[in-house]
Amino acid sequence: MGHMWARRPNRGIRLLPLHAAVAALAAVPAWAAEDANEIVRRFIDAQSENWKRASQYTYVEQTGFFGFDKNGQPKKKLSETHEIVFVEGLAYRRLIARNERPLDPKEQAKEEKRMRRTAEERRKQRRSGLFRKKIILGSDKDLLTLFDSAVLGEEEIRGRMAWLIECTPKAGRAPVGAREKQVLSFRRRLWIDKSEYLPLKSLHTVIGQGAGMTPGTTITWEFEKINGDAWLPASGIIDGRLRFVRFIQPAVRTEYRNSNFQRFDVQSTITTDPPP
Numbered sequence: 001m002g003h004m005w006a007r008r009p010n011r012g013i014r015l016l017p018l019h020a021a022v023a024a025l026a027a028v029p030a031w032a033a034e035d036a037n038e039i040v041r042r043f044i045d046a047q048s049e050n051w052k053r054a055s056q057y058t059y060v061e062q063t064g065f066f067g068f069d070k071n072g073q074p075k076k077k078l079s080e081t082h083e084i085v086f087v088e089g090l091a092y093r094r095l096i097a098r099n100e101r102p103l104d105p106k107e108q109a110k111e112e113k114r115m116r117r118t119a120e121e122r123r124k125q126r127r128s129g130l131f132r133k134k135i136i137l138g139s140d141k142d143l144l145t146l147f148d149s150a151v152l153g154e155e156e157i158r159g160r161m162a163w164l165i166e167c168t169p170k171a172g173r174a175p176v177g178a179r180e181k182q183v184l185s186f187r188r189r190l191w192i193d194k195s196e197y198l199p200l201k202s203l204h205t206v207i208g209q210g211a212g213m214t215p216g217t218t219i220t221w222e223f224e225k226i227n228g229d230a231w232l233p234a235s236g237i238i239d240g241r242l243r244f245v246r247f248i249q250p251a252v253r254t255e256y257r258n259s260n261f262q263r264f265d266v267q268s269t270i271t272t273d274p275p276p
Contacts, residue, residue: 002058004197006129006188009217010029016045024204027039031197032172034269036149036150036151036165037144037149039151039163039165039192039197040143040144040149040165040167041144042197043140043143043165043190043192043197043198043199044055044140044141044143044144044199046196047140047161047196047198047199048140049229050198050231053229053230054230054231054232055091056230056262056263056264057226057230057232057261057263058083058084058261058262058263058264059083059084059232059258059259059260059261060081060082060083060084060258060260061082061084061256061257061258062079062080062081062256062257062258062259063079063081063083063254063255063256064076064078064079064254064255064257065077065078065079065080065252065253065254066252066253066254066255067251067253068164068251068252069254070223070252074253078098079099079254080095080097080098081095081096081097081098081100082094082096083181084258085117085119085264086120086264087115087122088118088123089093089122090122092115092118094111094115095107096111096113110136111251117119118263125178134145135185136203137183138179138182138183138186139218143167144168145190146169146170146173146180146183146184147167147168147169147170147188148167148168148171149166149167150168150171151163151164151165151167152165152166152189154194155191156173157180157191158200158224160193160194160195160200160243161192161193161194161198162191162192162193162194162201163192164189164191165188165189165190165191166187166188166189166191167187167188167189167190168187168188169184169208171189179185181208182212183204183211184208185207185208186204186205186206186207186208187204187205187207188202188203188204188205189201189203189205190203196231197230198223198231199221199223200221200222200223201220201221201223201224202220203218203219204218204219204220204222205217206218206240214240216239216240217238217239217240218238218239218240218255219236219237219238219261219271220236220237220238220239221233221235221236222234222235222236224260227261229263232233232261233256233258234257234258235255235256235257235258236255236256237253237254237255237256238252238254239251239252239253242251242254
């Protein structure tokens with residue numbers, strides 16, 4: 001029987017049977033050998049391809065706004081329903097109902113006016129070369145440059161196995177500009193599907209002051225594969241506190257439910273014309 005060398009603290013060296021050493025190595029979780037950055041790189045590549053498909057879908061977004069009573073129980077204060085459509089090539093949230101009731105004619109007219117104004121602003125931005133999406137949480141590529149990533153383990157999400165990756169701002173990294181200050185205000189956890197390297201779930205936790213939200217606020221999204229094609233956000237929750245004055249920080253919750261996903265040719269974008 002062969003042997004491998006193994007050192008025991010303060011007791012010199014002893015021989016470990018080869019079969020025991022092999023068994024010990026086999027007991028190490030498979031994810032321990034995986035490189036977190038490599039998983040993140042594959043995730044970024046997969047997300048880039050997924051976005052091309054996902055950006056062709058419209059859907060209905062139902063949003064519930066909650067406060068909390070004195071017993072800490074959530075109480076819904078308001079709900080809104082939006083259609084997510086394309087206006088001048090970008091997603092646009094068109095309000096269609098409030099508290100499960102369609103908008104009255106006056107509100108409908110106001111919403112149509114807002115959509116026409118948005119379309120005109122986007123056309124001006126395109127002509128001036130300023131047409132771009134506003135970044136709030138940062139891009140996926142920021143995970144490689146601004147964060148340190150670690151594999152925490154594996155979890156099963158809705159019957160699919162996922163890597164659990166935690167991304168924390170690089171230690172000692174001073175943010176450059178307002179954008180980085182905001183991006184580095186979050187710690188992220190990603191549940192990345194092991195077969196497709198796309199997100200099953202994400203959790204952003206505010207840990208700094210640059211995000212405009214109180215530390216401890218969380219933003220959670222769960223994703224589903226739609227029509228066997230693209231992965232899209234199916235539900236989300238924002239839990240946190242708002243700071244109105246120095247010592248008043250009411251707890252709030254916003255819940256999102258997305259449905260009625262339909263593929264739409266983004267090249268056939270809605271273009272609104274001003275009224276005659």
